[in-house]
Structure formats: C-alpha cells, structure tokens
Amino acid sequence: QITLKESGPTLVKPTQTLALTCTFSGFSVSTIGVGVGWIRQPPGAALEWLAVIYWNDVKRYSPSLKTRLTITKDTSKNRVVLIMTDMDPVDTATYYCAHTFYTPESYYWFDNWGQGTLVTVSS
Amino acid sequence: QSALTQPASVSGSPGQSITISCTGTSSDVGGYNLVSWYQQYSGKAPKLMIYDVSNRPSGVSNRFSGSKSGNTASLTISGLQAEDEADYYCTSATSSVTLVFGGGTKLTVL
Numbered sequence: 001q002i003t004l005k006e007s008g009p010t011l012v013k014p015t016q017t018l019a020l021t022c023t024f025s026g027f028s029v030s031t032i033g034v035g036v037g038w039i040r041q042p043p044g045a046a047l048e049w050l051a052v053i054y055w056n057d058v059k060r061y062s063p064s065l066k067t068r069l070t071i072t073k074d075t076s077k078n079r080v081v082l083i084m085t086d087m088d089p090v091d092t093a094t095y096y097c098a099h100t101f102y103t104p105e106s107y108y109w110f111d112n113w114g115q116g117t118l119v120t121v122s123s
Numbered sequence: 124q125s126a127l128t129q130p131a132s133v134s135g136s137p138g139q140s141i142t143i144s145c146t147g148t149s150s151d152v153g154g155y156n157l158v159s160w161y162q163q164y165s166g167k168a169p170k171l172m173i174y175d176v177s178n179r180p181s182g183v184s185n186r187f188s189g190s191k192s193g194n195t196a197s198l199t200i201s202g203l204q205a206e207d208e209a210d211y212y213c214t215s216a217t218s219s220v221t222l223v224f225g226g227g228t229k230l231t232v233l
Contacts, residue, residue: 049222109174
C-alpha cells in the first residue's frame with residue numbers, strides 16, 4: 001500500500017523560504033520509473049503542478065515557478081523535499097505530493113496522493 | 124504555458140451521461156496521448172480517474188471514460204450518480220516536458 005504525507009510549516013512570512021517534506025511508504029524512489037511530484041491548490045482555485053523528481057534524479061519544474069523551486073530526494077529516508085523561495089501571499093495554498101511512474105509512452109499522471117498541507121503566507 | 128480550458132460547471136440528472144471537455148493546443152493535448160483526469164471532493168486530495176487519454180486505473184468505475192479529438196480531450200460519465208458530484212480536472216504533458224492542469228469543472232448532479 002502506497003502512502004504519502006506532506007509536512008512543513010503552516011505559516012510563513014513574505015520573502016521567506018518554504019521547505020516541504022513528503023514522506024512516503026510502499027515504494028522506493030530508487031526503483032526504475034518511480035517519481036514523486038508536487039501540486040498545489042490555492043483556496044477555492046484550481047490545481048497547479050509544481051515539480052517532479054524521478055528515480056534517476058531527473059527533475060522537471062513548472063516554467064512559471066522554475067526560478068524559485070528546488071526538488072530533491074533522499075532515497076534512504078523515503079523522502080522528497082520541495083523548496084520554494086521568496087514566498088508571497090499568492091503562494092498560500094494546500095500543497096500535495098503524489099506518486100507517479102514513468103515510461104516513455106506513459107507519464108505525468110499521479111495515482112497516489114498525500115492528504116495535503118495548507119501553507120499560509122502572511123506577515 | 125497556459126492552463127487547459129475546461130467549462131466552469133456542468134450538470135446532469137441521475138442516470139444521464141455528461142461530458143466534460145478539456146481544450147489545449149497542439150503543444151499539449153493535441154500533441155501527446157498523455158491526458159489525465161482527476162476527481163476531487165471538497166477538502167480532499169484528487170483521485171486519478173483516467174490516464175493516457177482513455178485508460179482507467181484499477182478500481183475506477185467503467186462509467187468513467189476518456190477520449191481525445193485534436194486539441195480537445197473529453198471525460199464522459201455515464202449513468203450519473205449523486206456520488207459523482209465533485210470537481211474534475213484534466214492535465215496534459217506538454218512539448219516542454221512539463222505538465223499543465225485545466226481550470227477545473229464543477230459537476231452538479233441535479
């Protein structure tokens with residue numbers, strides 16, 4: 001059974017850096033094809049893809065947020081970390097991490113999601 | 124990259140069929156068979172309903188089906204049930220090897 005859980009601060013101030021951790025079980029991010037992505041959702045708004053990291057350390061970022069995002073993985077601890085710099089109130093959202101699997105013909109779908117964590121950006 | 128275009132809302136009566144459209148460009152929806160659909164209840168995490176345009180994950184009802192024509196993908200729900208009332212999001216891979224979401228569609232079961 002695959003489970004994921006997001007953790008991190010619930011409140012950050014404008015201009016601060018956010019670090020979110022996704023801790024998972026039921027799979028290993030060192031297994032060929034496996035990836036973990038981050039998706040966020042502002043209150044009452046649509047989902048927005050942020051980033052994904054794969055077993056081979058390939059990383060992809062949202063073009064609009066690329067300069068502010070860093071995604072890393074810790075295979076031994078079953079964790080993936082997302083760092084977002086220069087936080088702004090518009091970044092207030094529920095942040096989700098999710099499991100994915102890559103093949104050349106099939107990718108960018110997320111079949112298991114964490115419960116999400118609400119991050120509020122306010123002074 | 125711009126968000127994919129979905130209708131803000133659709134509605135239908137129990138037992139009917141409804142279709143939600145998802146319009147992109149040749150650089151995303153039209154260029155790849157990598158469209159997925161998610162169902163999201165209020166306050167809950169999304170659930171994968173369709174991937175690779177028309178494939179259903181194990182456990183998803185066969186009342187849900189996906190298709191694509193040109194730059195527009197569609198999610199069809201047949202035999203509409205009250206429990207289908209939720210928000211639905213489409214996604215597509217892009218030519219930049221990134222992912223783009225649609226703006227979401229609120230389905231109301233009358």
